[in-house]
Amino acid sequence: NAGVTQTPKFRVLKTGQSMTLLCAQDMNHEYMYWYRQDPGMGLRLIHYSVGEGTTAKGEVPDGYNVSRLKKQNFLLGLESAAPSQTSVYFCASSYSRYSGANVLTFGAGSRLTVL
């Protein structure tokens, strides 16, 4: 009964390094999302996926790439990390993209610090 699992939970990077955050869900949800949470900014959508093999840009996509090769996994990549990408990243999934039924299940978050 894991729901949405994010790895790693914590990571420290140096400017210019790359890394990938992994999100895995076991609810057979079609839709998956990556958000970032910054103090005073709430949650902002980075990228999302409406199904295996598809991705789309959200509100703040610059500097990030994503892939959805398997339905249960959604990867968020930083090719060249910048201090502005220091944040807490949340993955979420939903069974529907229709906003009337768009109840999101969230992971516990991944805290990333870029020095």
Add this chain to the structure above:
Amino acid sequence: AQSVTQPDIHITVSEGASLELRCNYSYGATPYLFWYVQSPGQGLQLLLKYFSGDTLVQGIKGFEAEFKRSQSSFNLRKPSVHWSDAAEYFCAVGAGGYSTLTFGKGTMLLVSP
């Protein structure tokens, strides 16, 4: 595009007192509205949602919210706050159709003894 405003960044309430967290939205048609709660170090959990019908909706943990179209509001209420309610609360709005949710900036609730 839709937007949501949570006017209060922090609110402090005494344990046992009533609570009201404000949420105002901007959208031309009937929105889909949600309240989520985030406990420290955790992800967000759905408290309640409004899609249509009765404007007073009940959620988990004794919370309720009322949709007021005339005021473009969806305020969250609880009659008696418990120390375990201390958390950050997010209001979110969906525009209908196949749209993604837009979240407010959150209200941090502190509960004093």
